[in-house]
Amino acid sequence: MHPNPAFRTAETVENLAFARAQSFGLLSLSTEGAPLVSHIPFQLSQDGTQAELHLVRSTEITRALTAPAPARLIIQGPHSYISPDWYGLPDQVPTWNYVAVHLTGTLERLPDTALEGVLARLSAQFEARLAPKPAWRMDKMTPDVLAKMMRQIVPFRLTIETVEGTWKLGQNKPDAARLGGADGAAEAGLGLETAALAALMRTPPA
Numbered sequence: 001m002h003p004n005p006a007f008r009t010a011e012t013v014e015n016l017a018f019a020r021a022q023s024f025g026l027l028s029l030s031t032e033g034a035p036l037v038s039h040i041p042f043q044l045s046q047d048g049t050q051a052e053l054h055l056v057r058s059t060e061i062t063r064a065l066t067a068p069a070p071a072r073l074i075i076q077g078p079h080s081y082i083s084p085d086w087y088g089l090p091d092q093v094p095t096w097n098y099v100a101v102h103l104t105g106t107l108e109r110l111p112d113t114a115l116e117g118v119l120a121r122l123s124a125q126f127e128a129r130l131a132p133k134p135a136w137r138m139d140k141m142t143p144d145v146l147a148k149m150m151r152q153i154v155p156f157r158l159t160i161e162t163v164e165g166t167w168k169l170g171q172n173k174p175d176a177a178r179l180g181g182a183d184g185a186a187e188a189g190l191g192l193e194t195a196a197l198a199a200l201m202r203t204p205p206a
Helices: 012-022 060-064 112-128 143-150 175-188 194-202
Strands: 024-029 036-041 050-056 069-082 095-109 153-168
Touching: 012 024, 012 069, 012 095, 012 153, 024 060, 024 095, 036 050, 036 060, 050 060, 050 112, 069 175, 069 194, 095 194, 112 143, 112 153, 175 194
Parallel strands: none
Antiparallel strands: 024 036, 024 069, 050 153, 069 095, 095 153
16 A cells, blocks of 8 residues: 555545445455455445455465465555646656555355355345346346356455555645646546546545
């Protein structure tokens, strides 16, 4: 995480709310070689102390995790290049603004009997965001097809011990310069996320 305290002012509740809104991240597990990483959707518990997820049975993390182990779930938010010309100040340099939240704790494999509940809760979470569309449910699947697909995946739980967030949104600049950076990012339209980043730059965490 970025060490500048100006970018670390978000409270735990804000970081968890951001992670819950995204509900997709990079799960990282340390090994003797390079860290293992999987891109996964997840569901946070109501109190933010646990994250439920599932992995394909053949992934490296599934094969490597023979006992509960330290792991980190990295949630990336909107990000963009920021040109120094947008600040309206002399002697500025280019930078990259972004939001990221790290959830660190202990990853454990759950019994296969827990898989159906994990999948049902996860799909219900995302289907609810599509209302008024009727929610998809697993009972719409042919039982044999569903069973075959479920044999290929494994349920996991991350028990969260630390929550850290970096909201690098120009808070280290004067307000006018930060807002100029937000306007520049919004007008440049460098990607689908620049409008969302500009909105966060205009109202960063206090």
